[in-house]
Amino acid sequence: TQLLEQSPQFLSIQEGENLTVYCNSSSVFSSLQWYRQEPGEGPVLLVTVVTGGEVKKLKRLTFQFGDARKDSSLHITAAQPGDTGLYLCAGVNYGGSQGNLIFGKGTKLSVKP
Amino acid sequence: ETGVTQTPRHLVMGMTNKKSLKCEQHLGHNAMYWYKQSAKKPLELMFVYNFKEQTENNSVPSRFSPECPNSSHLFLHLHTLQPEDSALYLCASSQLSGTDNSPLHFGNGTRLTVT
16 A cells, blocks of 8 residues: 655644654555645645656745655745644655545644734 | 635544445546545555446445546545444546556545444
8 A cells, every 4th residue: 555654744833933844655546636724614736746856946936856755745945824824745656546646644833923 | 715625624424324425526527536544554445437437446345335427526425334444535536548657536525424
């Protein structure tokens, strides 16, 4: 069974701090997606990383796909209360059923003002 | 309305009740999905419909019955549920284009409590 392990499970920080969350697997994925889910809402796609070693930036968020396409990280600079939410990574299998993403359990981030 | 809309937002039902969850997408996508989100577990894919045809059924108990009358609407019919079925049920859609990277667009979910 393919698994995506996300760490840490919970993270509570003060506004202005930096943080990194991780998404790791023993399996290789063709691409990896990051979603953010705010309380009472569904997940919203932040980014898709496709190429091994790829780095993508979305304002204060930096996403990296591992060279071996087995892991990914999300770094947030100068976190703000609006960054609070559940961060989910989801791996796309090579040749897998379309739409059959493998999700991690998520990292629950709380940014206090 | 835009995006993916789910109703109701909250549902409390007894184990002998029959109820239905509704999902509608206004994005022109060709695939729709039901996911189950429980505390401390990854999102679990339940059903996939591609051009109205069911293409995935991940060993879901028969007390959950999906229906997709057209590419914009998706239902989940619930019957004789168990308390462990209490969870957030998320509907999603995507545009399948021959690659595996199609992102999912989720609704805000139905919070189901089975008593």
